[in-house]
Amino acid sequence: MGNKKKAVTIHDLAQELNVSPSTVSRALNDHSSIGKQTKNAVKKLAKERGYRPNTIASSLRTNRSNTFGIMVSWINRPFISSLIAGIEEAARESGNRVIISQSHDHTELEKENLQALYDSRISALIVSLAMETVDYSHFDLFTRNGIPVVFVDRCPNRNDIHKVHINNFNAAFEATEHLISQGCQRIAHIGGGRHQSIYEDRRMGYIAALKKNNILVEEPLIIQATSLSAEEGMRLTEQLLDAPNPPDGIFCANDTSAVSAIRCAKRRGIKVPEELAVIGFNDDPICEIIDPPLSSIHHPAPEMGKAAVLQALAILAGNQETPSTSRVTLDTYVVARASSDRKKAKASNGPVGPVPAIEATAEKVSAAAGPAKTRRRSSRKDK
Amino acid sequence: MGNKKKAVTIHDLAQELNVSPSTVSRALNDHSSIGKQTKNAVKKLAKERGYRPNTIASSLRTNRSNTFGIMVSWINRPFISSLIAGIEEAARESGNRVIISQSHDHTELEKENLQALYDSRISALIVSLAMETVDYSHFDLFTRNGIPVVFVDRCPNRNDIHKVHINNFNAAFEATEHLISQGCQRIAHIGGGRHQSIYEDRRMGYIAALKKNNILVEEPLIIQATSLSAEEGMRLTEQLLDAPNPPDGIFCANDTSAVSAIRCAKRRGIKVPEELAVIGFNDDPICEIIDPPLSSIHHPAPEMGKAAVLQALAILAGNQETPSTSRVTLDTYVVARASSDRKKAKASNGPVGPVPAIEATAEKVSAAAGPAKTRRRSSRKDK
DNA sequence: CACCAATACGCAATCGATTGCATTTTAATT
DNA sequence: AATTAAAATGCAATCGATTGCGTATTGGTG
Numbered sequence: 014m015g016n017k018k019k020a021v022t023i024h025d026l027a028q029e030l031n032v033s034p035s036t037v038s039r040a041l042n043d044h045s046s047i048g049k050q051t052k053n054a055v056k057k058l059a060k061e062r063g064y065r066p067n068t069i070a071s072s073l074r075t076n077r078s079n080t081f082g083i084m085v086s087w088i089n090r091p092f093i094s095s096l097i098a099g100i101e102e103a104a105r106e107s108g109n110r111v112i113i114s115q116s117h118d119h120t121e122l123e124k125e126n127l128q129a130l131y132d133s134r135i136s137a138l139i140v141s142l143a144m145e146t147v148d149y150s151h152f153d154l155f156t157r158n159g160i161p162v163v164f165v166d167r168c169p170n171r172n173d174i175h176k177v178h179i180n181n182f183n184a185a186f187e188a189t190e191h192l193i194s195q196g197c198q199r200i201a202h203i204g205g206g207r208h209q210s211i212y213e214d215r216r217m218g219y220i221a222a223l224k225k226n227n228i229l230v231e232e233p234l235i236i237q238a239t240s241l242s243a244e245e246g247m248r249l250t251e252q253l254l255d256a257p258n259p260p261d262g263i264f265c266a267n268d269t270s271a272v273s274a275i276r277c278a279k280r281r282g283i284k285v286p287e288e289l290a291v292i293g294f295n296d297d298p299i300c301e302i303i304d305p306p307l308s309s310i311h312h313p314a315p316e317m318g319k320a321a322v323l324q325a326l327a328i329l330a331g332n333q334e335t336p337s338t339s340r341v342t343l344d345t346y347v348v349a350r351a352s353s354d355r356k357k358a359k360a361s362n363g364p365v366g367p368v369p370a371i372e373a374t375a376e377k378v379s380a381a382a383g384p385a386k387t388r389r390r391s392s393r394k395d396k
Numbered sequence: 397m398g399n400k401k402k403a404v405t406i407h408d409l410a411q412e413l414n415v416s417p418s419t420v421s422r423a424l425n426d427h428s429s430i431g432k433q434t435k436n437a438v439k440k441l442a443k444e445r446g447y448r449p450n451t452i453a454s455s456l457r458t459n460r461s462n463t464f465g466i467m468v469s470w471i472n473r474p475f476i477s478s479l480i481a482g483i484e485e486a487a488r489e490s491g492n493r494v495i496i497s498q499s500h501d502h503t504e505l506e507k508e509n510l511q512a513l514y515d516s517r518i519s520a521l522i523v524s525l526a527m528e529t530v531d532y533s534h535f536d537l538f539t540r541n542g543i544p545v546v547f548v549d550r551c552p553n554r555n556d557i558h559k560v561h562i563n564n565f566n567a568a569f570e571a572t573e574h575l576i577s578q579g580c581q582r583i584a585h586i587g588g589g590r591h592q593s594i595y596e597d598r599r600m601g602y603i604a605a606l607k608k609n610n611i612l613v614e615e616p617l618i619i620q621a622t623s624l625s626a627e628e629g630m631r632l633t634e635q636l637l638d639a640p641n642p643p644d645g646i647f648c649a650n651d652t653s654a655v656s657a658i659r660c661a662k663r664r665g666i667k668v669p670e671e672l673a674v675i676g677f678n679d680d681p682i683c684e685i686i687d688p689p690l691s692s693i694h695h696p697a698p699e700m701g702k703a704a705v706l707q708a709l710a711i712l713a714g715n716q717e718t719p720s721t722s723r724v725t726l727d728t729y730v731v732a733r734a735s736s737d738r739k740k741a742k743a744s745n746g747p748v749g750p751v752p753a754i755e756a757t758a759e760k761v762s763a764a765a766g767p768a769k770t771r772r773r774s775s776r777k778d779k
Numbered sequence: 780c781a782c783c784a785a786t787a788c789g790c791a792a793t794c795g796a797t798t799g800c801a802t803t804t805t806a807a808t809t
Numbered sequence: 810a811a812t813t814a815a816a817a818t819g820c821a822a823t824c825g826a827t828t829g830c831g832t833a834t835t836g837g838t839g
Contacts, residue, residue, distance in 0.1 A: 070825035
């Protein structure tokens with residue numbers, strides 16, 4: 014029970030084996046200058062005595078903490094938590110710990126908690142910016158001191174950084190073209206704050222798609238939200254539908270607001286997708302739950318997390334002056350579901366029929382370069 | 397740009413002020429035996445030079461890491477991510493870091509990652525058990541060495557532990573009585589593995605509610621799931637509905653499976669809640685998205701996280717022999733939504749009308765001791 | 780057998796902050 | 810002014826692992 018004995022150290026092992034602590038240390042680290050027998054003896058005893066290296070002492074001496082810091086807005090959002098899950102896994106596999114911190118989307122808290130992360134002597138930082146953040150100088154603290162900073166998803170709008178992102182322009186372009194291909198003529202866009210490049214890019218992709226298809230770009234149909242929350246999505250959709258000439262399609266910059274758009278339309282007796290097609294962004298779990306199921310852009314969150322870890326490791330490995338920039342762009346694709354499927358919806362417009370099985374609720378439309386293919390989308394795992 | 401100068405240490409400050417490092421250290425820690433002027437001088441210079449304490453060195457010396465370890469199944473589940481959000485906040489406010497690890501619901505991974513957390517010299521451990529875990533001996537490592545372990549939600553089935561939980565028996569009892577109050581006569585239960593006490597307790601609460609209301613307890617209506625995933629929920633509901641005498645209500649041990657139950661029923665053309673009332677557990681965001689909105693048990697995830705941190709801090713504060721047990725029980729309540737509202741549903745059985753506004757989709761039925769009150773449920777914030 | 784080069788290992792400083800125990804300075808008292 | 814208690818500060822060890830450099834051991838070769 015309460016045998017709270019002190020932890021075993023290399024000194025203990027050294028003494029017992031009549032060798033020096035240096036030898037024990039080197040033996041455990043498989044240093045080349047230690048004899049095979051000594052190594053084995055040390056390792057054997059270490060196991061017997063339940064020796065566990067003191068990572069803190071090691072960190073102090075080597076000045077390497079083997080800890081990655083994560084700074085995100087809110088942990089409990091589907092995209093973010095999946096991102097973190099990916100980071101945690103990749104970090105652990107490379108022998109690193111992960112410590113997390115939330116900005117709650119406020120720059121002030123971001124700064125404060127960033128300082129705490131710095132004080133923790135993290136070896137690398139992975140960040141998804143707070144919604145508010147437009148000035149990035151608080152990250153200089155890290156870069157100045159040789160601590161790699163890798164931005165994910167919400168990145169600064171500059172080039173001299175390391176980042177893992179998706180091609181928001183293309184994704185939005187394809188989302189919009191998807192609506193167009195379904196026969197939408199007046200497509201609205203509920204976007205995020207334009208100071209965040211991901212939202213600005215989505216907006217530009219949307220506009221480009223309209224132009225390419227010779228559709229008039231109407232400013233009143235382009236709305237800039239501030240939080241993209243459910244409430245805001247509801248309010249902005251109301252506003253759109255109240256207009257004299259309401260849209261017949263909406264591309265929302267996230268799924269939360271897109272779900273609100275659907276609910277708003279349903280409340281008003283407007284049929285989705287027949288009278289209003291909707292597509293969101295992120296492919297959150299709610300997409301498959303809402304009725305009709307919400308089309309969206311699939312955003313590879315865990316993979317982005319892993320990629321960010323790999324980036325950081327690569328920078329750390331190249332001990333020399335860290336290259337000031339690098340980027341990884343991951344693929345997205347349109348997940349076409351009923352909320353935008355006007356063709357099928359018009360074909361069978363009977364009363365509300367039986368709901369299709371889970372496995373058949375979605376199709377995947379490739380969004381990578383090249384012509385859009387259509388494939389089955391496998392059902393989502395419960396995680 | 398690249399002025400990667402070495403970090404300022406107390407020695408640097410000491411030298412510049414012509415005092416000893418001890419004095420600087422004490423001054424910064426507001427030690428009583430340091431003169432007021434010296435203190436001010438030290439603090440002033442520390443700020444000027446941008447001194448930041450080396451937490452690693454401090455940890456090594458004091459043997460306190462100020463780091464909490466978290467072990468959960470999957471970070472990216474609504475309940476868990478909210479739990480972590482709460483832990484992170486409370487930990488930060490008390491000057492602690494938080495490092496996280498996932499078990500992916502496997503005992504083996506739980507063990508491995510637990511070892512890594514131990515090696516990180518965490519000051520306390522907060523755990524929600526892997527689904528598989530039935531043997532708890534791998535936690536002895538911590539308790540033996542004076543590291544507080546606080547279990548949350550999925551706890552070991554023993555009394556000599558620290559835990560933060562809800563009263564699963566009562567919650568299940570009230571969920572079941574809620575269905576009964578809605579006129580259900582044959583209520584099924586899709587529960588989790590009985591080796592996990594939270595699921596066993598829910599099962600017992602369900603049975604108790606039936607008995608109290610003189611409803612026959614039928615074994616075929618009580619199903620034990622292994623993962624409570626969407627797929628499994630679908631399969632088990634099929635099974636229930638295929639039976640010669642199908643249930644008119646289902647109480648599911650989580651929302652994921654409850655959503656599947658609803659979808660399964662809809663696919664078969666069975667009306668929810670008129671022919672099958674459904675209630676879940678956790679009050680995940682999907683509850684408000686599914687149609688009809690899913691009734692559930694509200695589970696105060698962030699508060700549980702905060703409570704766990706407070707527990708851990710309390711144990712750490714009482715330096716003496718840690719009391720071997722303590723528990724915090726948080727309140728839950730039934731959130732009654734349309735999936736179980738047979739009375740209202742029967743009153744207005746017209747065609748699918750306009751959907752009510754977000755704010756009006758749910759009522760909250762108090763589940764704490766005392767008679768059940770009914771109140772409005774405020775709309776969920778987007779987090 | 781002597782000599783040289785690997786090969787194996789030990790010494791001691793180091794990372795930065797903390798802290799028990801002196802030691803010095805200041806202030807108060809007679 | 811001498812004495813002493815109190816207040817302020819310094820010394821040096823310590824936490825546990827790492828590592829540059831020096832020393833000892835081993836084995837091979839002429």
